[in-house]
Amino acid sequence: MHTLPRLGCISLLNQYYKSLSVKQITQIHSQLISNDLKQSPTIIAQLINGYCASSSSSSSSSSSSTTSSATNYARLIISQFYGHNNVRNPYILNVFIRCAPPTDSILAFSNWVSKSALNFDDFTYIYVLGACARRAKTLWEGFQIHCRVIKHGVLTNIMLQTTLVHFYVNSNAFEFANKVFDEMPERSVATWNSLIAGYCSRKEHAKDGLLLFLDMLVGDCGVMVNDTTLVCALSAVSRLGYLETGVGIHGYIIKTMRDAENDVYLGTGLVDMYAKCGCLDAALNMFTRMRCKNVMTWTAMVSGLAVHGKGKQALKLLNEMTESGIVPNSVTFTSLLFACSQAGLVKEGLFLFHEMKTKFCIVPLSYHYGCIVDLLGRAGHLDDAYEFIISEKVESDEVLWRSLLHACRVHNDIAMGEKVGKILMSKRDKNLVGYESIEDYVALSNICASAARWEDVAAVRDMINDKGMENKPAVSTVFRLG
Structure with a gap:
């Protein structure tokens, strides 16, 4: 990068920080150091914002090394700023916590708590609780932050209280969310x-x-x-x-x-x-x-048609959707494939799966594969379903094999049922015990029983007993009237 004037560097950060790569931001960073602007809080905040934005875009592209380097640069800037300046204002740290990925935000807050070098304000707690809300399994961390908020007497900000409610709700801790909500003297929409x-x-x-x-x-x-x-x-x-x-x-x-x-x-x-x-x-x-429709609107309508067994109407809606300029997403194709499965549209479903990968460049997920296996299984194309699982290299997905095993029982295909049942049992963890691990054995036993192969049924039952597995008892609820 050629030498840029000071305003040029700042303008780049302001306007294009979301589209700049880590390398480009480091080059701008170098120019700012050369222009002796490295200690300006406003410019430092813009640099951190840029690094965190490039980190987020890298994480969506599954580039973990780039993501790590971007956040490391941002953390280094924070350490240098507070290390060279006798500042206790958390503004720079707040920018990082607000912009960085949730895990990095929580770790940064934890590190600076241990240093006791900054006077955290309401925004610090709002941003870190927001990070906890976005990340799974952070209930304990959120508890600790909540306790710190109470200890320091800052639980008076309505935004902070609202963020606490949001955090507890996302953590499925509704009792605590209700408690915070009920204790609020004032609530916003x-x-x-x-x-x-x-x-x-x-x-x-x-x-x-x-x-x-x-x-x-x-x-x-x-x-x-x-x-x-x-x-x-x-x-x-x-x-x-x-x-x-x-x-x-x-x-x-x-x-x-x-x-x-x-x-x-x-x-x-x-x-x-x-x-x-x-x-x-x-x-x-x-x-x-509706005069204005987005991809969610079209997907909702496609899903409704699918649930009601209107497969052909759902496929027609896909054509109208693309003609209107709306590009279907992964969820749209899940609903479309489900519609094909419910309506028995085998050729249409297979073509749609191919179009999804080639024309729309959508990478299939487990539920897309599941829809195709279910589609072929319902139609009795069990060999095709087996070959589909093998050819798509998704043999490790036990749900697909169970779906095929169920189809084998429905269509009374004993040979395929035995093959699939053995594949499922071979995938079982030897250390796994309990009723959760018995379902595949019971399914194979039922398939053998439907063909009156009682010796095989006894053999499977002996395997169940040898492994010490127990079936989960059924539960029935009887309502007494009158």
Whole structure:
């Protein structure tokens, strides 16, 4: 890189930091050092932002070494800044925690806690709790941060309290999320949405999410529901299948003059809700009236058609989608392949799988392979399903083999069933015990029993006993009426 004037370096960082590589940022960094701008907090913050942005883009490209070097450069800048300056303001560290990948953010915060060199502010805790919320299995770390917040008496910021609710919800710790929520003297719409979204995203808590939505709607909470609240409520209705509630929410949207036909997120939520609640015509009507559609809208409609066994309509919708300029994504193809499987469209499904890889350059994931194995298995093409698993080199996926084993039993193919059953049993961990490891043996035993091969059934049962495995007992619930 040629020598750039000071303003040129700063302008590059401001405008193009998201698209610059680590090498390019290090070159700009060198120019800034040469121009003696290395101690300016604003410029240092921009450098850290650039390094973290290049780290994020590298991680999405699976380049772990580049990601590591980018964050290492950013950490080095922080250490040098605080080492050369008698500064206790956490501004520079806050920038790193906000921009870096979650793991790096949490580690950086932990390191500076042990040094006791900085006076952390509300933003420090907001950003590090946000990092914990984005990373799985960080409940213990979040607990410690929460305790530190209480100890230092800074739990008065509504943004910080809302972030705590969001963190606990993402960690599936709803008891703690509710406790923080209930103790808040003031709540914003973001606070309500954080808790409602957490409840509504899980089927087992979706009903509680709707009740909380109702409290917000009719209670004296001081805030009004917004589009995000309504989308969350519609997702809960979709999970529960409460059509009347969904229609009521739709009526509220119309009554409050929200134009769902122009709001892509509300419109998509309504399409998804009506389709999953069994009203396919209402979903299609809403979909047709929507003036703005994105890939989620099209995918929701394709998924609705798939669930209702409308495979050919779903494939037709794919053509309309591409003609409108919307590129299908991985989830769209999952719904399309599922539609083909439900409708028995073998040729169409195989062609679609090929198009997904070649035309749309989408790398197949386990559920795509599962849809094809299920498609071939339902149609009785068991040999083709077996060859598909081998040719695609996904033999290590036990779910695919179990799907094929089930198809063997349905179609009474004993020879293929034995072959697949032995493959599954050979993959079992020898140290794995308990009822979880018995399912493949039981399936093979049932296949042999369906062919009246009682000696083979006895042999499989002896293997089960020799390994000390136990079957999980069935449970039946009897309701007493009257």
